[in-house]
Amino acid sequence: xxxxxxxxxxxxxxxxxxxxxxxxxxxxxxxxxxxxxxxxxxxxxxxxxxxxxxxxxxxxxxxxxxxxxxxxxxxxxxxxxxxxxxxxxxxxxxxxxxxxxxxxxxxxxxxxxxxxxxxxxxxxxxxxxxxxxxxxxxxxxxxxxxxxxxxxxxxxxxxxxxxxxxxxxxxxxxxxxxxxxxxxxxxxxxxxxxxxxxxxx
Amino acid sequence: xxxxxxxxxxxxxxxxxxxxxxxxxxxxxxxxxxxxxxxxxxxxxxxxxxxxxxxxxxxxxxxxxxxxxxxxxxxxxxxxxxxxxxxxxxxxxxxxxxxxxxxxxxxxxxxxxxxxxxxxxxxxxxxxxxxxxxxxxxxxxxxxxxxxxxxxxxxxxxxxxxxxxxxxxxxxxxxxxxxxxxxxxxxxxxxxxxxxxxxxxxxxxxxxxxxxxxxxxxxxxxxxxxxxxxxxxxxxxxxxxxxxxxxxxxxxx
Ligand SMILES: Cc1cc2nc3c(=O)[nH]c(=O)nc-3n(C[C@H](O)[C@H](O)[C@H](O)COP(=O)(O)OP(=O)(O)OC[C@H]3O[C@@H](n4cnc5c(N)ncnc54)[C@H](O)[C@@H]3O)c2cc1C
Numbered sequence: 001x002x003x004x005x006x007x008x009x010x011x012x013x014x015x016x017x018x019x020x021x022x023x024x025x026x027x028x029x030x031x032x033x034x035x036x037x038x039x040x041x042x043x044x045x046x047x048x049x050x051x052x053x054x055x056x057x058x059x060x061x062x063x064x065x066x067x068x069x070x071x072x073x074x075x076x077x078x079x080x081x082x083x084x085x086x087x088x089x090x091x092x093x094x095x096x097x098x099x100x101x102x103x104x105x106x107x108x109x110x111x112x113x114x115x116x117x118x119x120x121x122x123x124x125x126x127x128x129x130x131x132x133x134x135x136x137x138x139x140x141x142x143x144x145x146x147x148x149x150x151x152x153x154x155x156x157x158x159x160x161x162x163x164x165x166x167x168x169x170x171x172x173x174x175x176x177x178x179x180x181x182x183x184x185x186x187x188x189x190x191x192x193x194x195x196x197x198x199x200x201x
Numbered sequence: 202x203x204x205x206x207x208x209x210x211x212x213x214x215x216x217x218x219x220x221x222x223x224x225x226x227x228x229x230x231x232x233x234x235x236x237x238x239x240x241x242x243x244x245x246x247x248x249x250x251x252x253x254x255x256x257x258x259x260x261x262x263x264x265x266x267x268x269x270x271x272x273x274x275x276x277x278x279x280x281x282x283x284x285x286x287x288x289x290x291x292x293x294x295x296x297x298x299x300x301x302x303x304x305x306x307x308x309x310x311x312x313x314x315x316x317x318x319x320x321x322x323x324x325x326x327x328x329x330x331x332x333x334x335x336x337x338x339x340x341x342x343x344x345x346x347x348x349x350x351x352x353x354x355x356x357x358x359x360x361x362x363x364x365x366x367x368x369x370x371x372x373x374x375x376x377x378x379x380x381x382x383x384x385x386x387x388x389x390x391x392x393x394x395x396x397x398x399x400x401x402x403x404x405x406x407x408x409x410x411x412x413x414x415x416x417x418x419x420x421x422x423x424x425x426x427x428x429x430x431x432x433x434x435x436x437x438x439x440x441x442x443x444x445x446x447x448x449x450x451x452x453x454x
Contacts, residue, residue, distance in 0.1 A: 001219070001306060005298040006255040008263055009290040022254070022264040024290065030453040031427045034314050036434030036444060081264050082453065117445065146431060184313025185215075198311070200214030 015085075018075055020192035023083040030082060031146045034180065038116040038166055042150055047134065048169040049101045057101035061150065065136070067092040067100055072133060074156035076163075077192040089154050091135035094127040097170070106172040111179060112153045115166040120179035122155055122162050123189060124172065131157060134167060159190040159197070212243065215311065217254060219304040223278060228366045231285045232332065233296055234270070238278045239307060245273050247343040248316035248336045248422070248450075251281070251309030255291060265291040268335040268424075268450075269310065270367075272342035282366055284332040315450040317420065319344065323351035326410060326418035326442070328402070328433045330358050330425025333452060334366055337422055345378060354382045354410040354418075358402050358429070360389040365397070372396050382413040407436045418442065424450040 010016070015025055048058040059067070071090045077083045098106065110124045126132065135154040136143060143149035148165025155162045161181050182188055187196040195201055224236040250268040271280035283295045299305070317325070317340045325344070327337040334357050344351055359365045365385065375383035375396075384406055385397040393399065398406065411417070421442050423433045430451045437447055 001256060001304075002258050003255045003305065004303055006257055006263075006294055008255065008257045008261045010257075010261055022262060024263065028453075030451065031431065032451055033449065035447050035449050036423075036438055037431065038444065039438075080266060080453065146427075180314075185311065198215045 018085060019083055020077055021195050023077055023081055023192065026082040026084055028082075029084060029087075029147065030078070030080070032078060032080060032160070033116070033165060034118065035116060037145050040115050040145070040150060040166055045150060046168060047151065049097065049103060050169060050171040051103065051106070052171070052173065056103055057097075064092065064134075064151070068096050070096070070130075070133060072135075072154065072156065074154075076156050076160055079159040079161055079186070079190070079197050083192075087156075088139050089133065089135040090137040090140075091133040091151070091154065093130060093133045094170070095130065097134065098128070103172070107174050109173045109176045111171045111173055111177055112162075112164040112167055113169045113171060114164045115168050118164055118166070118180045120153075120162050120164050121173075121177055121182055121188065122153075122158065123176070126155055126158060126162075126189075127170075131155065157191070159187075159192055161186065162190050212310075215252075215308045217306050217308045220307045222299055222301050222303045222305065225299070225301055228282060229364050231364060232282050232366050233285075234280055234282045235295065235299065236271075236278050236280050237305065237307070242277050242279075244275075245269055245279070245310035246316045246318060247273060247339040249310040249312040249339075250336065251279070251307045252311060253291065254306040254308075255294060256306065263290050266311070268339070270335040270338045272339055272346055274343075274346065282332060282335045282338075315422065315424070315448050317343075317422070319348035319351070322419055323348075323353060324414040324416055324418045325351060325353040326414070326421040326437075327353065327355040328357075328421065328423045328425075328437070329355065330402075330429030330433070331360075331364070332366070333423075333425030333429065333450070336424055336450060338367055340422065341374070341381070345374065345381075349378060350380055352380045352414050352416075354384065354413050356384040356386070356402055356406060356410050356433075358386045358388055358425075360387070362387055362390050362394045362397070368396075382410070384410045384413075402433060402436065404436050404439060407440050411440060419446065421447045422450075423447065425452060427451050427453065 045061040132155040153164045220237040220239040
């Protein structure tokens with residue numbers, strides 16, 4: 001249905017091609033989270049990988065920063081409709097984390113956990129083979145607390161609520177367990193190109 | 202209690218539908234209030250929003266989210282209050298083009314976190330910047346219908362007196378509702394104004410709002426543009442409000 005009188009501020013073809021349906025381009029970097037920004041201190045920081053309930057590896061901030069670093073530049077897409085192009089991150093890929101943790105074949109499903117009690121589920125396939133990382137730097141600077149610093153999950157090809165801020169662990173689960181927003185009606189996978197915003201999309 | 206508010210369970214699947222614009226009022230020079238009648242509506246919970254989708258003749262689409270400002274009240278209609286962003290795409294369309302009788306595509310209700318039901322109890326502390334007042338207004342109006350005895354304080358901040366959405370209703374509620382206190386502040390208003398302080402929200406204003414409640418707030422709702430929500434949550438945490446009891450909704454900007 002065409003909306004009477006609406007013509008839109010069309011993006012150029014080049015921009016339009018890179019925008020998933022329903023998204024618009026922004027140069028800002030809006031902050032989204034369900035609560036205030038938690039105050040996470042580096043000296044108490046820990047990142048833990050769990051297989052079910054069993055912890056299999058854990059790093060302090062110092063140890064985590066000894067892991068191999070990778071850079072990723074990607075477009076990101078928020079379910080609140082903004083997209084941002086060419087965001088540059090660096091951190092430790094999930095592949096490198098799994099190798100260091102000695103987890104060879106994790107289960108199909110992963111839950112990311114955060115310091116503020118937030119969690120989000122991501123199919124393990126969407127995390128491996130260079131697709132995702134635990135990012136510690138944005139545009140060459142440590143990630144600011146509002147944007148999830150000291151460390152956040154980065155899964156750029158899924159809606160950004162999957163890129164959990166203030167992340168403190170990954171848990172491999174045998175079933176696909178809904179996280180914070182997924183329990184509140186958001187999609188279990190969240191592919192922006194298929195507009196998987198809400199359950200049933 | 203008069204009408205039982207129509208709190209609804211979240212639909213299984215959110216389907217796009219047409220909503221008819223049944224009334225438009227100018228609340229301030231920059232905010233218009235739109236009353237919509239969705240074709241198929243089963244109610245909502247105070248604090249939720251809807252998604253709006255506009256389609257151009259060639260199929261190009263723009264989507265945005267807008268909070269519901271009315272109370273869940275059984276009327277089958279909802280009210281949106283839309284702030285004009287000058288260089289925006291969707292809000293200028295609402296301000297300049299939309300007329301009563303138009304149909305707009307929407308889906309909802311959406312949101313399972315920034316919501317409040319009377320049975321969750323209180324006290325409530327509501328903190329709004331600009332159009333961030335919209336979902337808090339829904340909570341306030343719903344509370345007046347469903348549980349007027351729940352102690353509630355609203356801090357709201359606008360730039361100028363002229364930007365103050367729903368001003369008369371808020372002043373009236375503050376005067377008439379024994380368990381509701383209003384703390385309005387105008388950050389860029391040069392002259393004193395009845396019912397409002399001057400300046401930005403700060404620790405002192407937060408302390409005053411907390412002192413108006415008989416007990417610490419069970420839930421604190423903060424809504425507005427990013428910088429506002431960031432500042433207000435810092436004041437709230439510094440005032441000793443527990444992290445887990447604070448819910449925030451950020452509009453961007
Ligand atoms: C859950 C949710 C609920 C919302 N509820 C409401 C509501 O009740 N009332 C309401 O008016 N808005 C609300 N918004 C914001 C709304 O969705 C749009 O962002 C806003 O109307 C601007 O859209 P636009 O198309 O006019 O501007 P755009 O074309 O999106 O943006 C144009 C320019 O304005 C900037 N901008 C965008 N939004 C804002 C903003 N809010 N403040 C300052 N600058 C901005 C952009 O960065 C850009 O530079 C809500 C947002 C969310 C996520």
